[in-house]
Amino acid sequence: MFRTLLALFAALLLAACGDGNAPKLNTGMPAPAFATVRLDGSPVRYPDDFKGKPVVIRFWADWCPYCEGEMQDIDKVYPPLHAKGLEVLAVNVGQDHATASAFITRLAIHYPALLDEQAEITRRYGVIGLPTTYFVGADGVIKAKAVGEADAATFSRLAGALLQ
Template identity: 60%
Template structure:
């Protein structure tokens, strides 16, 4: 069943047109984007988070690992936000109502961003969900996690960003 979701996501991303998907890796500059936050505010990445390390999380409500992982990231965020760590949750391909219901259900406090046409996910080369990028204060990707991971993994990457 997971393979079916991955095939569907890749197909949806390919149908978006525009630039071909990239293979974003450690050491690459994170692509810029602008979109809307769930609260209706504009979000410009990386400008709105300039000088701060950011965890960029791509997810969807149908992703069986996303709920638990987003809550694990919330725990890491709560421990380290006072040190400057930021987290943004970019929803790949779903509408505002779906995103709003899911965020309310799981109770995370970091910003949720809308990517209804999955254009941002495509720019980041996302081929499966969940996918998480760890971007340093200079906008350089310092880590990448594709698929299921635990809180300790997120903690490890967050601590590396905060050094």
């Protein structure tokens, strides 16, 4: 019950802080471009760095009650999907490097975590609740969207469809 109330509060907080003109991204729409850095400091430019590759873009924060379990589930299925060409980008929403890094280190996550300290990417994607995950085809078009916690089987199914 507490986790549900906390998730509802977090979603309302994100919505209240959001831009009323934020896009409503849905399947069939192109995924917005962005530039940021990984936790290791290396630059990331989407889609330029990922041309011709399917990419999963997920938004998370350490205060999100559902993000921890989902990130661990994704980490379990990431290696075989990555070996087939899938990229996963975990975009931290509005937190500093130290906070995001501590969370990723504690969970021993192996896929790339990116910083979005000012939540600019988050707004561009119209995210109003966490976790939110976009499944983007190699053509740069959003094929699926998951709002809320998705288990490993759901993630594998949606991510695997990008590799077909």
